Amino acid sequence: MPEGLILKGVGGFYQVESREGLYECRVRGLFRKKGITPLPGDYVDFTITDEAAKEGWIEEIRQRRNYFNRPPVANINRLAVVLAAANPSPDFLLADKLIISALLNDIEPIVIINKIDLVKRADIDETERIYIKTGFPIVKMSKVTMEGYDLLHEKLKGKCTVFAGQSGVGKSTILNNITSSSVMETGEVSKKIKRGKQTTRHVQLIPIDYGGYVVDTPGFSLMSPEGVQHEELSWMYPEFEKYQSLCRFNGCSHIKEPGCSIKDAVKAGEISEKRYECYKRIYEELKQLYDKRYE
Ligand SMILES: Nc1nc2c(ncn2[C@@H]2O[C@H](COP(=O)(O)OP(=O)(O)OP(=O)(O)O)[C@@H](O)[C@H]2O)c(=O)[nH]1
Ligand SMILES: [Mg+2]
Ligand SMILES: [Zn+2]
Structure with missing residues (x-):
């Protein structure tokens, strides 16, 4: 039976990536009876029902190493906690909560300090000093100077990374710069979409060219440290x-x-x-x- 990885699910259809290509799969009623919902990030076994149309059925979901409800995603191994050096000013409490939920789920956090073009070197250093003793990788970035991207690539390679953090810190901007397709809405557009149809934004794994996946999340989602x-x-x-x-x-x-x-x-x-x-x-x-x- 072919095996694959769910990249996204929309309206009962799941896009499954496998060695044989991309398939549109549905799910057996059996899962619903058991109360299991497949998630982006799930590794699955599936059967092909129509090779020409690339359609199939998901038959089995492999055991998850972790999963989240907000955002709904499974098998994450990195969490990029994104802060902006300015505009918006950093929410350190949110950053710590995100870091804690990562550690609780055996996920490696990385701290991204974005928009470093907007502040003085001393301010960047001050923010960096907050996290330096944690030992987590710290990546300082800017879309204006394109600083930080080499280090970021190194950290993302071969991993499945969720990007999280306050609205407006630049998550989607970063992801648009590292994935070849411009799939995320940024800035004003993103705000409009959120107001219009908050609930219909879909979580998806986006493959990166050099291996690995990234997941964008809208600013309002939060992994809470309840555990x-x-x-x-x-x-x-x-x-x-x-x-x-x-x-x-x-x-x-x-x-x-x-x-x-x-x-x-x-x-x-x-x-x-x-x-x-x-x-x-x-x-x-x-x-x-x-x-x-x-x-
Ligand atoms: N000066 C500067 N502006 C940036 C940088 N990165 C992103 N921005 C701007 O910041 C604004 C917000 O960026 P987004 O990428 O939409 O932020 P987001 O984190 O995805 O926000 P939500 O989707 O609302 O959670 C946009 O207008 C970007 O152009 C940067 O490095 N420097
Ligand atoms: Mg965004
Ligand atoms: Zn003490």
Whole structure:
């Protein structure tokens, strides 16, 4: 049986990429009974019903390494968290939430600082410093100077990468520059489309020439860090790790306790203050969720 990868699904039809070419496949009623919906990114076995018309049936969905509802996509192995150096000014809290949801799902984050043509070198450095100790790759980019694209290509090669981040940071612009076809709407057009038919924008895997896939998401989608407990949150901050065991209290939350080595590291400038602030805010959000869990 041929095997393939679902690139997109529209109205019950799935575009499946395989060694034999692209096929338009439908799904057996069986799946619906089991409550399984195939997703872009799913690896499938399918049968060909009409070779000339390139049509077939999806018979089996391979086990997923991860999947998301917002955006609906499976088997992601990279998340590009896109920030703009300016216009809009960076939403660091959103960036941390995206990073956490990636780490929870065994996905490697990369941080993109886009629109670097709009600010001074010192401002770019300042934003970069926030993430430098995380160890995540950081790519500084501009569509004006075309900086950063070589490094980005290196990071995307052979991976399936979702681009996420606030509206207007330039996700679609970047993707239009790395995929040969101009498939994403950017700027004003994108706004119009969103207002008109928000729900009909389809998530799709777009193949890149040098191997790998990219997925665009509209600014309003959010992978939320719900799968983590507040007590475990600090483990989602890689740069906290080497200090954690040095806190005076076992199970220190790094919020109010005395003798907290994380707080000391922030004071000493070894951990970014911004990241620590975001940690505290997300910690509180998660704790509130936890405290209200039986309501
Ligand atoms: N100066 C500058 N402008 C950029 C750059 N990249 C994108 N833009 C502009 O920023 C605006 C928004 O870009 P988009 O690519 O539509 O942003 P997006 O992240 O896809 O936004 P949503 O689809 O709403 O989530 C457009 O007008 C782009 O031309 C850049 O590197 N420098
Ligand atoms: Mg866009
Ligand atoms: Zn502590």
